[in-house]
Structure formats: structure tokens, C-alpha cells
Amino acid sequence: MDSIICRFTPQIPNRVFLEVPKNRKDWVDFIKSLNKWWWHPEEKVWSVPRTPETAQRCKTFFGEALVIDRNKEISIELVRKTAEKSQRLELLKTLPDKISLHNHPQKSDWLLLNLPQSLVESHLTNVKNIHGRRWNADWFAWEVPYTQLTIRFVKQYLSGNVHWTFTPDDNIPERLPAAEPQAITYKETTTPAKYEAAVTALEQTLMLKRYSWRTIKSYKNCFRQFIRHYDDIKPSQITRRQIDAYVFGLIKERNISESHQNQILSAIKMFYGTVIAQEEKVLNLFRPKKSQKLPKVLTEQEVTFLLRAVDNLKHRCILMLVYSAGLRLGEVINLRLMELQPEQNRLFVRGGKGKKDRCTLLSEKVWELLKQYLEIYKPIDWLFEGQTGGQYSERSVQKIFTEAKLKSRVNPDATVHTLRHSFATHLLEKGVDLRYIQELLGHESSKTTEIYTHITHKGWNKIKSPIDDLKI
Numbered sequence: 001m002d003s004i005i006c007r008f009t010p011q012i013p014n015r016v017f018l019e020v021p022k023n024r025k026d027w028v029d030f031i032k033s034l035n036k037w038w039w040h041p042e043e044k045v046w047s048v049p050r051t052p053e054t055a056q057r058c059k060t061f062f063g064e065a066l067v068i069d070r071n072k073e074i075s076i077e078l079v080r081k082t083a084e085k086s087q088r089l090e091l092l093k094t095l096p097d098k099i100s101l102h103n104h105p106q107k108s109d110w111l112l113l114n115l116p117q118s119l120v121e122s123h124l125t126n127v128k129n130i131h132g133r134r135w136n137a138d139w140f141a142w143e144v145p146y147t148q149l150t151i152r153f154v155k156q157y158l159s160g161n162v163h164w165t166f167t168p169d170d171n172i173p174e175r176l177p178a179a180e181p182q183a184i185t186y187k188e189t190t191t192p193a194k195y196e197a198a199v200t201a202l203e204q205t206l207m208l209k210r211y212s213w214r215t216i217k218s219y220k221n222c223f224r225q226f227i228r229h230y231d232d233i234k235p236s237q238i239t240r241r242q243i244d245a246y247v248f249g250l251i252k253e254r255n256i257s258e259s260h261q262n263q264i265l266s267a268i269k270m271f272y273g274t275v276i277a278q279e280e281k282v283l284n285l286f287r288p289k290k291s292q293k294l295p296k297v298l299t300e301q302e303v304t305f306l307l308r309a310v311d312n313l314k315h316r317c318i319l320m321l322v323y324s325a326g327l328r329l330g331e332v333i334n335l336r337l338m339e340l341q342p343e344q345n346r347l348f349v350r351g352g353k354g355k356k357d358r359c360t361l362l363s364e365k366v367w368e369l370l371k372q373y374l375e376i377y378k379p380i381d382w383l384f385e386g387q388t389g390g391q392y393s394e395r396s397v398q399k400i401f402t403e404a405k406l407k408s409r410v411n412p413d414a415t416v417h418t419l420r421h422s423f424a425t426h427l428l429e430k431g432v433d434l435r436y437i438q439e440l441l442g443h444e445s446s447k448t449t450e451i452y453t454h455i456t457h458k459g460w461n462k463i464k465s466p467i468d469d470l471k472i
Contacts, residue, residue, distance in 0.1 A: 003067045006058075008050070009074045012082050016054070017074060018046045030061050038085060039137060043078045081138070088140060098163040099123065101154065104143065109176060111150070112141040119161065126157045129312040131377075131387045132176065145176045152376050174378065176388055190221075193228045198235040202271050219267040226268060235271070240281045243268060247286070258288040294454055295421040302410040303422055309408035315400045317366070317373045318384055318392075322416060324363040326423035326441050328353060329416045333392045335383040342367045349442065358442040424449070429458045 004027060005019040015038075020027050031037050031046050034054055038047045048054050058066060097116050104110040115127055127133065130153055132145040144150050151168050193199060202223055206216045227235050229246055247264060250256045256264075269282040298306065303323060310316040322332050331349050339348040340362060347362045379385045384392040401416045411418070420441070427437050438449040 001065065003065050004062055006066060006068045007072060007074055008070070009079055011079045012086070014050050014086070015047045015082055016050045017078070018048065019044075020046060027062070038082075040078060040081065041137075043075065045078070047082060085138060085140075088138075092140060096163050099127075099158055099161050100163045100165060102141075102165045104146075107143075109146050110143050111146050112136070112139055113144050114141045123158065123161065125311045129157070129314075130154070146172055147176055148172055148174045149377060156376055190224070191228075193224050194231045195227055195235055196224075198227055198271065198275075199224050201275050202267070205270065205275050218263055219270060222264045222267040223271055226264065236276055236278065238281075243281065244286065258291055261288050295451065296411065296413055296415075296418050297422045297425045297455055298410055298414060298418060300426060302408075303419070303426075305408040306404050306410050309404045310400070312400075313369070313373050314377060314384065315404075317369055318397055318400060319404065319416075319419065320363075320366050320369060322397075323419040323423055324366045325360045326420050327360070328420060329394050329397055333382070333384060333394060333397060336381060337379060337383055340367075340370075340383070352442050354442075354444065356442055356444075358439070360440045360442075421452070421455075424452045425455050428452050428456045431458075 002021045002024055004021075004024075007017045007019075009017070017040075018031065020031070028046075031048065034048050034057065036049050040047065048058075092114060095114060095116070097118055099116070099119060100114040102112045102114070104112050113127065113130075113133075115123060127142055130142075130144050131147075131149055134143050136143045146168075151172070154162060199220055203216060203220055206219060211219075226243075226246060227238075230238055230242060233242075247261060250264070251261065265285050265287065269285060272282045273279040307316065307320055307323070310319060318332060321327060321335075322329075325347060327335075327349065331352050334351065335347065335349075339350060341347060342362055345362050345364060345367075346359050349358050349360060352358060377385075380389065382391050386392055386396075398416060401414075401419075405412065405414055424437050424441055427440075428434065434446065434449055434453070437452070438446050441449060443449045
């Protein structure tokens with residue numbers, strides 16, 4: 001039976017220390033429901049106030065699992081740190097009821113930001129939007145980088161509510177330097193095939209044909225799984241019948257999607273048709289019938305709710321730009337400052353899907369917001385940069401969208417790409433010619449763009465069902 005160990009120390013008479021088994025998340029959740037709980041990471045113990053109310057709640061919740069150990073002494077280091085925490089907590093009570101910024105006592109390139117409980121509801125979102133901020137449980141404060149970017153942000157969004165305990169230096173850096181890259185040891189997770197040389201030959205061909213790294217990775221994985229299925233047969237000796245049997249087995253046993261089936265067939269066709277010149281094996285491969293799925297789109301009202309749900313200036317600029325210009329996820333993070341042309345209300349997309357460049361819209365409303373963003377964040381090269389510079393990541397944009405989607409409660413199946421579909425659909429509903437939409441989206445064929453004609457509801461109000469004319 002699991003037990004929770006409770007210890008006391010006369011040096012800290014107002015705290016109780018609890019040791020919780022790692023597997024009891026329910027016990028941890030209960031401790032977090034108590035007032036003024038502290039976690040001590042180095043000693044891996046929890047402490048809570050030693051009050052009759054807390055004692056009664058713990059006895060009721062833990063029952064016989066609560067074991068009081070008065071014999072084992074508590075480390076002097078834990079006593080010292082707990083005493084320091086108590087002193088800091090008392091010191092916070094003497095500060096004015098404002099956000100306080102202090103020099104960090106241990107790190108010269110960081111500041112401590114204290115947010116009073118009375119201002120949490122109104123200012124916590126802005127504090128969380130500071131680049132690089134992190135919570136320091138020992139100091140009951142937010143650590144924020146001591147940079148020009150932080151100072152500008154605080155003055156812009158927290159001005160009038162900040163108590164400065166120091167005067168910022170003029171020579172502080174624009175942002176903290178990027179951390180030195182650590183030597184990474186990659187763990188091989190893919191079991192090589194017996195004839196792995198065939199996979200290597202396929203990779204070389206794809207690289208010579210200048211395929212994208214994503215396509216190369218997918219083709220390699222698909223082809224490796226294929227030749228491992230026939231591990232004792234040389235790839236050059238695998239027959240057309242065996243190719244068909246392999247794909248049939250995947251469809252029957254694993255119910256693979258049409259897109260995955262196409263990917264497998266493309267990898268196999270590339271190897272036999274180009275790498276080893278056995279094109280006769282892959283002539284007229286059985287391709288799946290293409291499904292006619294309509295893209296998911298948001299209504300204009302849903303887009304409004306979604307964008308209003310984003311408080312962070314930078315995050316809002318990203319999502320507004322994706323929607324207003326019909327950008328793909330990879331295109332918005334690849335934008336550089338020089339590619340914006342606000343005078344002509346346009347921006348250039350370089351190296352989009354299919355390695356194509358194109359020109360698309362730069363909304364006046366979005367540009368006004370971008371000017372505020374550029375004034376505060378001052379990116380150097382990429383339009384949207386990470387916390388320490390460099391290109392923003394796709395995963396970060398996806399996370400921004402997911403949080404906004406949950407907060408605004410729009411279509412739960414929507415993705416970042418849904419904003420691009422919505423851009424095209426809304427333009428079509430406003431009467432924009434399909435040819436212009438094709439150019440803005442960068443579609444090579446007009447047939448790709450025509451799919452949006454099946455989504456738009458333009459003119460539906462003039463159509464009524466024939467049953468409405470029947471006298472029934």
C-alpha cells in the first residue's frame with residue numbers, strides 16, 4: 001500500500017513537508033488544491049502550511065496512508081531554502097500593489113517581475129506574452145530576459161502599472177544570444193533493411209532530382225518497409241505480382257489511406273523506373289480512385305472569433321497574415337522582411353509549394369498591426385523570429401492556432417491550412433474571379449482552385465427546393 005510521509009522541523013514551525021510516491025498523481029493534485037503549497041525540486045518534497053485546516057483536510061483525504069515520521073531529520077539545505085522562501089513571501093507583501101521589476105540577484109542578464117494577486121486577472125496574459133518569460137517558484141516571480149525587447153514590451157503593454165526598482169541600462173542587448181548548440185547524439189530508431197543499399201540508392205536519386213527533404217524521408221520509409229517485407233529477396237528480383245500483393249495486404253490488414261497508398265506506389269515506381277531501370281515492373285500500377293473530399297472552411301464569423309481569441313501581438317499577426325494572404329504554414333514562417341511591399345499592398349512568397357514564387361495580398365489592416373509588431377520586436381531577417389532569433393517553427397504556429405481554436409470554440413477539426421481554404425472561399429463569395437484566386441493561391445491548375453466553387457453558398461438564397469412549389 002502506498003503511503004505519504006509527513007515530516008516536521010522546529011526550525012520551520014509553520015510548514016509541513018510531504019514525500020509523495022511518483023505514481024500517485026491524484027495525491028499531487030490534492031496537494032496543489034491546498035493554499036500556499038511549495039514544491040522543492042532538489043529535495044523532491046512538497047511543503048504546505050502547518051495549520052489546523054490543512055491538517056484536517058490531509059487526514060480526511062489520505063486516511064491511513066498518511067504516515068508521520070518524527071525520526072528522520074530534514075536536511076539543513078532544505079530548512080535554509082524554506083526559510084528564504086518565507087522571507088521573500090513576507091517581502092512581497094511590502095511592495096506596492098503594482099507590477100514590480102527588479103534586477104535578478106543571481107543572473108545579471110535576467111530580471112524578476114512580481115505580479116500581485118490583485119493584477120493577475122487583468123495582466124497575466126500580457127506577462128505571459130513576454131519573450132522568454134518563465135516562472136521561478138523559489139522567488140515567487142517571473143524571470144524575464146534583461147533585453148531591449150523586454151523593456152519595449154513592458155513599456156508598451158504594462159506601462160502605468162509597473163514599479164521600477166532600477167533604471168534600465170542603455171547598452172543592454174536587443175535579445176539574449178542563442179544558446180550554444182549542444183552535440184546531439186541521434187538514436188537510430190529505424191531498423192535497416194537487409195538490402196539497405198537499395199534505400200541509399202533511392203535517396204541519392206531523389207536528391208539529384210532535388211526533391212524536398214520531406215518527400216525524400218517519406219519515400220525512403222515507404223520503400224524500406226517494402227523491401228523488408230521481402231527481406232530475403234533482392235529488390236531487383238521482386239516481381240510485379242509481389243508488388244501488388246504487398247499493397248493489397250496493407251489495404252486489407254491495415255486499411256491504409258489512399259494518400260499513403262499513392263506514396264508507397266510512387267516510392268516503388270521511382271526505384272524500379274529510375275534507379276535500376278526496370279520500368280516494366282511498375283507500368284500501369286493500380287492507383288487508388290481519388291476521393292472527392294471538400295476542404296474544411298470557417299465562416300467569416302468563425303474567423304473573427306478565432307482571431308479575437310489571440311491576445312499576443314506576434315501570434316495575432318501570424319494568424320491574420322495566414323488568413324488575409326492565403327498562405328500555407330511553411331510559407332508564413334519563411335517570409336522575410338524584404339518580401340513585404342506595403343506601398344503596393346502585396347507580399348512575395350518565395351519558394352512555395354512546388355518551388356514556385358508568387359505574389360499575394362498584404363491587407364492594409366494587417367499591415368497596421370504588423371507595424372506595431374515590427375516596432376516592438378524588431379526582427380532582423382525573418383519576419384517572424386524565435387525568442388533568440390532565427391526562424392519561427394511550424395510547431396509553434398500550430399500551437400498558437402490550436403489554443404485560439406479551443407478558446408474561440410470554432411470547428412474543432414480546423415487546422416492552420418483551414419485559414420487558407422477560408423481565404424479562397426470568402427474571396428469567391430465576394431465575387432472575385434476564379435483566375436485571380438488561382439494566382440493568389442499559387443495553384444498550377446485551375447481545376448485545383450475550382451474545388452472552392454463546391455463550397456461557396458453564394459446565390460443559394462435565390463434557390464429553393466422544388467417541393468416548396470407543390471401544393472401539399
